Amino acid sequence: MKKVFNLGFILMLSITLMSSMCSSDDDDGSPNDYSQQIAQIEDTAESGTWRITNFNDSGDNETSDFNGYNFTFNSDGSLVATNGSNTMTGTWSITDDSSSDDSNDDDDIDFNIFFPVPDTNDFEDLNDDWDVVTTTSTRIELIDISGGNGGTDMLTFEKN
Template identity: 40%
Template sequence: MKLIKLSLVLMALSLFIACDKDDDNDVMQQQFSTADVTALSSITNVGTWRVSSFIEDGDNITSVFSGFSFTFNDDGTLVVDNGTLTLNGTWQITYDDDRDDVEFEVSISTSMGDLDEDFDELSEDWYIITYSDTRIQLSEDDDDDDDILILERI
């Protein structure tokens, strides 16, 4: 009888040890195809967008971009505007077949003193994490950082 109980305990213990921790908070990047480039390009250049969340090196800097709207034009130009200040830039969505992912490249020209650094942080190559018609979640193309940018259509 003791041998049966011991066997059951050892079997249960081995099941607990063999299980990995499942962390649902981790952002997992989806596998994409070239069709996603076309879909994202069509979605992005409709309407205007805003930064709904921007986590840079663990700091929430979303408020820096409050009031700014982003217009992604068909010709690859980008206009960032808050009603008094207009910035210009470029954007491009490409497929990286080495990694089976889609990159969202943003470049914004600035000469605004303190805001330069913040807008430089937006001027990156971003990986698409998820997207819908009204929301795009991105992570920075840098294994050292956990930067997350979320754009939402206004």
């Protein structure tokens, strides 16, 4: 009986020591530190007015719903879309989505858009935590893969 107890104790001690020696790849903080990229995207978005050149809602091209609108991403987090006669005001932000439940592990930065409008308003379709595909000084490409129906939405802003 003493041998069984000693063997069990040694096994437990070995497992405890081995698990305490393992370290996470994230300990240095750099793999998931997107603060510099986020700051660059924010600076780009805030650098002028933008127009939607592509809005594809689960296979339906709805770009024309936003024809004539200029979008301004303000540094205070407000988002203003105007076409001269109509003005829509919402909010925007860019966040690290490493803690979200997105299905794609390689999508690490969210471009969040929210307009407080009814479901029947075209601007409600823009409300989402879009994944950033690419950004340049004149183009911001976003994508969202729906968790519900699996549809893919694409949104592209180009600088005026």
